[in-house]
Every structure is written in C-alpha cells, then in structure tokens.
Amino acid sequence: MQVVRKPQGSVVIIGAGTQGRRLAYMWSSKGGTVALVDLQEQQLRDGLQYVQQLREEAKDHDGDWGAVEVSQPAALESTLKDAWLVVECVPENLKLKQKVITQLDDLAPERTIIASNSSSYGIFEILEGLNLKNNKRVMSAHCYWPPETSAIEIMGHKDSDPKLIDLVLEQCKEHGFSPFHVRQPSIGYIYNxxxxxxxxxxxxxxxxxxxxxxxxxxxxxxxxxxxxxxxxxxxxxxxxxxxxxxxxxxxxxxxxxxxxxxxxxxxxxxxxxxxxxxxxxxxxxxxx
Ligand SMILES: NC(=O)c1ccc[n+]([C@@H]2O[C@H](COP(=O)([O-])OP(=O)(O)OC[C@H]3O[C@@H](n4cnc5c(N)ncnc54)[C@H](O)[C@@H]3O)[C@@H](O)[C@H]2O)c1
The missing domain is CATH 1.10.1040.10 (N-(1-d-carboxylethyl)-l-norvaline Dehydrogenase; domain 2)
Structure with missing residues (x-):
C-alpha cells in the first residue's frame, strides 16, 4: 500500500466546456481552489454560472465550497504556479491535445500532475512523438457525462509514477468521484x-x-x-x-x-x- 501525500495548491482546468465546468465544480467541492482557463470569455462566464447552478442543487453539502477563479491562456504560467493538478479538457483533436500537454509540461512546476480528460485518446497515444521534460507525471483522468455519473478512469503509461497515480485515485475519491484504475494502456479505457x-x-x-x-x-x-x-x-x-x-x-x-x-x-x-x-x-x- 502506497502512502499518499495530501496535495497542496489548486486544480487548474484547461477548457471550460461541457466537461471542464463540471470538473471545476467537483474539484472545488471540498474547499479547494480551482482555476478555469478558456480562450473564450463567454465559456468562462457560462462555466461559472454552471458551477453555481450545481452548487445550488447540492442540497446535502456542508457549504465549504472552494473558490473557482477564471483565467486566460495568456496568463497560464502564473495560473499554474500554485497547481498540484492540471487537467486538459480541450476539444477532441489529437494535435491540439499534444500541443496543450507540451505547453503544460513546459510551464507547470515540476510537482504539478498533468492529466487529460480525452475520451478517444489514451495518454500513451497523446505522448507518442512528444519529447516532454517530465512525462512521469502525465496521465489520463477520463470522466463521463452526465455529471451525476461519478465514474472516473485513471490511466498511466509505461513511465508513469505509480505514487502519482495513487494520489490522483485517492483525491478523486475524496472529491466524490468513483475512481477506477485502468491497469494497462487501453483505447476506450474500461467502460467504453x-x-x-x-x-x-x-x-x-x-x-x-x-x-x-x-x-x-x-x-x-x-x-x-x-x-x-x-x-x-x-x-x-x-x-x-x-x-x-x-x-x-x-x-x-x-x-x-x-x-x-x-x-x-x-x-x-x-x-x-x-x-x-x-x-x-x-x-x-x-x-x-
Ligand atoms: N462532453 C462529454 O460528454 C465528454 C465526456 C467524457 C470526456 N470528454 C472529453 O472532454 C474533453 C472536452 O470535451 P467537452 O465536451 O468539454 O468539449 P467542449 O467543446 O464543450 O469544450 C472545450 C473547451 O475548450 C476550449 N478551448 C479550446 N482550445 C483551448 C485552449 N488552447 N486553451 C483553453 N481552452 C481551450 C474551448 O473554447 C471550449 O470551451 C474532450 O477531450 C472529450 O473527449 C467529453
């Protein structure tokens, strides 16, 4: 059994669309700070509104909500300074995913875990041909829709650090997800x-x-x-x-x-x- 360290800092979500805004809600539900990043101002506004709506619907919550801040991609480096986790939630386009993951690896501090929410592309496919500074901290964290589906699949790749996989599995559970570890590289994860x-x-x-x-x-x-x-x-x-x-x-x-x-x-x-x-x-x- 691995010892899981408690993460310090914020969770940064790249992309405030269908999944990004839902993840902003989940990762701020236990008092943690979330930064939501999107190219489009309107998506950021709609994202915040959606988080508020989900909070109002959460009747049994203790009220300890974390802050959800919004940020522009131009300020990414400073947004990432305090992050323990950054999740990319940009549209399903392999080249775009590879660009964003490379940028995150370049700008995020060494301790920040980098995850992709892609449905179609496993992290091993996204990493193909990329030359990252530290790919041990990169993984897939794939969740489902609608938001009441609590399943999330965590999948590493051949060089992943198992301690970081354990940490994310543990934190997902803490934040109301039902995490599943995909133990081998798998296109479609488990359920799909x-x-x-x-x-x-x-x-x-x-x-x-x-x-x-x-x-x-x-x-x-x-x-x-x-x-x-x-x-x-x-x-x-x-x-x-x-x-x-x-x-x-x-x-x-x-x-x-x-x-x-x-x-x-x-x-x-x-x-x-x-x-x-x-x-x-x-x-x-x-x-x-
Ligand atoms: N929608 C679903 O039901 C669902 C379910 C599981 C997984 N996913 C995965 O989640 C990811 C996102 O899907 P979605 O449905 O939320 O997409 P979406 O189109 O609703 O949202 C994507 C957002 O990313 C923003 N964006 C694009 N490029 C950006 C960049 N460089 N920096 C910052 N923001 C950028 C867009 O403006 C948009 O707001 C995809 O990989 C998809 O496979 C989606």
Missing part, C-alpha cells in the same frame, strides 16, 4: 470498450436482419433492466460520433468487423444522425 462491443454487435445484428432496433432495445432492457437500449443510446450520442469512435478502434486494432461501420455509414448518408437531427434509429420528429 465494453460499450463499444455492445454497439458493434448491435449494428452487426441489425445488418444481418436478425432483429429491428425496437426489438433489440426491448430485449436489452428486459434482460438488463436498464432505462435505454443500445439503439436509443446511440441515437443520443449521435451516429456520426459513434462512427468516429468505431473508426478509431478499427485504426488501432486488428479484427474489428467492417459491417457495423458500413451500416452506420449508410444511415448517416441517408440523413440519420440521431436525436440531434430528429432522425436516427427512431423518428424523433414524429414523436415531437
């Missing part, structure tokens, strides 16, 4: 890999004409007692996003069947993107 297999097999089942989306969702919900079936869930995520994710698995691994991607591609070409455009496996315009 299992979910990818369900999506893939659902699409294969559909492509073979074995059952309709409605039947697949009905049997899935009947057996597993979940509120949504895989077709309903894929519609919520967006079929174009589902295809991007599946393409990433297919690029990184052998043996991924082509039929599920072909099936999705046909749907997308036919204008079926899911809930966001009213047409997916189901017709949402008709329901409205």
């Amino acid at each position: 890999r299992i979910w990818a297999a369900i999506k893939r097999e659902t699409l294969l089942t559909l492509s073979e004409g074995v059952a309709t989306p409605k039947e697949i969702d009905a049997i899935f919900k009947d057996v597993l007692k979940t509120p949504k079936g895989p077709c309903e869930q894929m519609d919520v995520v967006g079929l174009d996003v589902v295809l991007d994710i599946e393409n990433h698995y297919a690029e990184s691994r052998n043996g991924i069947p082509t039929e599920p991607r072909d099936y999705l591609q046909n749907m997308i070409q036919g204008g079926h993107l899911g809930v966001k455009n009213g047409q997916g496996f189901y017709d949402y315009d008709q329901e409205r």
Whole structure:
C-alpha cells in the first residue's frame, strides 16, 4: 500500500466546456481552489454560472465550497504556479491535445500532475512523438457525462509514477468521484470498450436482419433492466460520433468487423444522425 501525500495548491482546468465546468465544480467541492482557463470569455462566464447552478442543487453539502477563479491562456504560467493538478479538457483533436500537454509540461512546476480528460485518446497515444521534460507525471483522468455519473478512469503509461497515480485515485475519491484504475494502456479505457462491443454487435445484428432496433432495445432492457437500449443510446450520442469512435478502434486494432461501420455509414448518408437531427434509429420528429 502506497502512502499518499495530501496535495497542496489548486486544480487548474484547461477548457471550460461541457466537461471542464463540471470538473471545476467537483474539484472545488471540498474547499479547494480551482482555476478555469478558456480562450473564450463567454465559456468562462457560462462555466461559472454552471458551477453555481450545481452548487445550488447540492442540497446535502456542508457549504465549504472552494473558490473557482477564471483565467486566460495568456496568463497560464502564473495560473499554474500554485497547481498540484492540471487537467486538459480541450476539444477532441489529437494535435491540439499534444500541443496543450507540451505547453503544460513546459510551464507547470515540476510537482504539478498533468492529466487529460480525452475520451478517444489514451495518454500513451497523446505522448507518442512528444519529447516532454517530465512525462512521469502525465496521465489520463477520463470522466463521463452526465455529471451525476461519478465514474472516473485513471490511466498511466509505461513511465508513469505509480505514487502519482495513487494520489490522483485517492483525491478523486475524496472529491466524490468513483475512481477506477485502468491497469494497462487501453483505447476506450474500461467502460467504453465494453460499450463499444455492445454497439458493434448491435449494428452487426441489425445488418444481418436478425432483429429491428425496437426489438433489440426491448430485449436489452428486459434482460438488463436498464432505462435505454443500445439503439436509443446511440441515437443520443449521435451516429456520426459513434462512427468516429468505431473508426478509431478499427485504426488501432486488428479484427474489428467492417459491417457495423458500413451500416452506420449508410444511415448517416441517408440523413440519420440521431436525436440531434430528429432522425436516427427512431423518428424523433414524429414523436415531437
Ligand atoms: N462532453 C462529454 O460528454 C465528454 C465526456 C467524457 C470526456 N470528454 C472529453 O472532454 C474533453 C472536452 O470535451 P467537452 O465536451 O468539454 O468539449 P467542449 O467543446 O464543450 O469544450 C472545450 C473547451 O475548450 C476550449 N478551448 C479550446 N482550445 C483551448 C485552449 N488552447 N486553451 C483553453 N481552452 C481551450 C474551448 O473554447 C471550449 O470551451 C474532450 O477531450 C472529450 O473527449 C467529453
């Protein structure tokens, strides 16, 4: 059992979008200071408002909220001076992630842990080809949506410092997350890999004409007692996003069947993107 040191200092979140603002709430929920950094003023304003809204909804909280400060990327070096942890939450673009991680490694003090919230790119992929000063302190810290999902997956890489992984796992627990250690480099972490297999097999089942989306969702919900079936869930995520994710698995691994991607591609070409455009496996315009 490793001894975990109590971290001193603030948590800096880079990107105040969907996930960044939610992380600002979590990391300030036990009295710690958070600095939220974004290129866009409006995102910072909306982010603060969202943190306030989540606080008002947290009925059982003891009132010991930490400060959430906002900051511009131009002031990053001074914002990072006091940080024990910095989490990048910028959009899902590998080159941008690599640029931000390199910048953080360059500007953050030696003791600061650097984490990425990327869903698609494991930290081992982000670090590929980068020449960082200290990559031992870099890891993935991937959380989910909606905010009431407490799971967070912590994944290191071959050179990670295990003491720092333990520290982040411990601190996530302290801050109301349910942390899971991804023990080996894994595209899709733990949960998303299992979910990818369900999506893939659902699409294969559909492509073979074995059952309709409605039947697949009905049997899935009947057996597993979940509120949504895989077709309903894929519609919520967006079929174009589902295809991007599946393409990433297919690029990184052998043996991924082509039929599920072909099936999705046909749907997308036919204008079926899911809930966001009213047409997916189901017709949402008709329901409205
Ligand atoms: N949205 C989700 O449900 C979800 C779930 C799990 C993980 N993630 C991951 O979280 C990350 C962020 O996703 P999101 O949905 O919050 O994105 P988002 O588009 O909502 O927010 C990204 C923010 O980053 C800002 N930004 C861009 N470049 C920047 C820079 N150089 N410096 C500072 N700010 C910058 C943008 O202005 C924007 O406000 C992605 O890696 C994504 O895979 C998202």
